[in-house]
Amino acid sequence: MAALEAERVAALGKQGTITQLLKTMGQMSPEQRQAEGPRIHGLRERVTTAIADRKAALEAAALERKLATETLDMTLPAEPRLQGSVHPVSQVMDELAEIFADLGFSVATGPEIEDDWHNFTALNIPESHPARAMHDTFYFPDEDGAERKMLLRTHTSPVQIRTMVTQKPPIYIIAPGRTYRSDSDATHTPMFHQVEGLVIDRGIHMGHLKWTLETFLKAFFERDDIVLRLRPSYFPFTEPGAEVDVGFSIEKGKRVIGGSEGWMEVLGSGMVHPKVIAACGLDPDEWQGFAFGCGIDRLAMLKYGMDDLRAFFDGDLRWLKHYGFSALDVPTLSGGVGA
Secondary structure (H helix, E strand, O other): OHHHHHHHHHHHOOOOHHHHHHHHHHHOOHHHHHHHHHHHHHHHHHHHHHHHHHHHHHHHHHHHHHHHHOOOOOOOOOOOOOOOOEOHHHHHHHHHHHHHHHOOOEEOOOOOEEEHHHHOHHHOOOOOOHHHOOOOOOEEEEEOOOOOEEEEOOOOHHHHHHHHHHOOOOEEEEEEEEEEOOOOEOOEOOEEEEEEEEEEEOOOOHHHHHHHHHHHHHHHHOOOOOOEEEEEEOOOOEEEEEEEEEEEEEEOOEEEEOOOOEEEEEEEEEEEOHHHHHHOOOOOOOOEEEEEEEEHHHHHHHHHOOOOHHHHHOOOHHHHHHHOEOOOOOOOOOOOOOO
């Protein structure tokens, strides 16, 4: 190929022999150009074609040699080509489903547009409760067929109600999904994600609740030094109710879950109020249960070191590229949910 290129330059380059012949045509008389022009142009075309044909032949010969000497193992797996990332919220939802599946829980879902009864009344939330105010809740102008107000659900608790109404106990479910509240700052957004858990069975007590939360948090944060503190708190749908704090420690100047250097509130919980059980058509003297709920976005922030809730919904691909997860990383307890 190098020798062929040298011949091309010698014949057709700026100082090439054929190029020089073309230049001499400017010094010829019209009669000479008429006689010699076709011969010179024909010569250039024949040389150009010959060089192109020879180049094609040399390239084909080189390819044949390469194919004859190189081998390709078609049984080797292809290198993965990443075409996107799993959002941290989706990753955490998968982790939660994996953890609670091992504890015997199933995943339940429900509509994001709810009616007043499922979202408030059945949960023992009175008319005077602040959550029913227009400035706290996204109401729709229309009502349903039973003249109940329609709204974007403010929590995933309506899924608990729908499950208790349609499914016979015992019930062991988690309800992850989107929720909506009229609130926006560095730690609150109008739309966010929440997961709630519900257990309805015979003989259920606070000990079962505490053990479930400890087991869940140890698996999720992948630490055995998880310490919980339950503080009495009021929720209309639980009796008694408790805020759950988890111990944290300072490692390399950062606050991480685990240890007991300080306390951080992570979720709310309690025993399901007898009025809620009765509202779903169950006998509270026969069936007892506990419930808990926390923000999925907040869990992701605590586990993966994110500091602004609003970034979850900005749609910034740079953020997602930094914090996103490979679609091939399926969370399993045996393989490590945070791998």
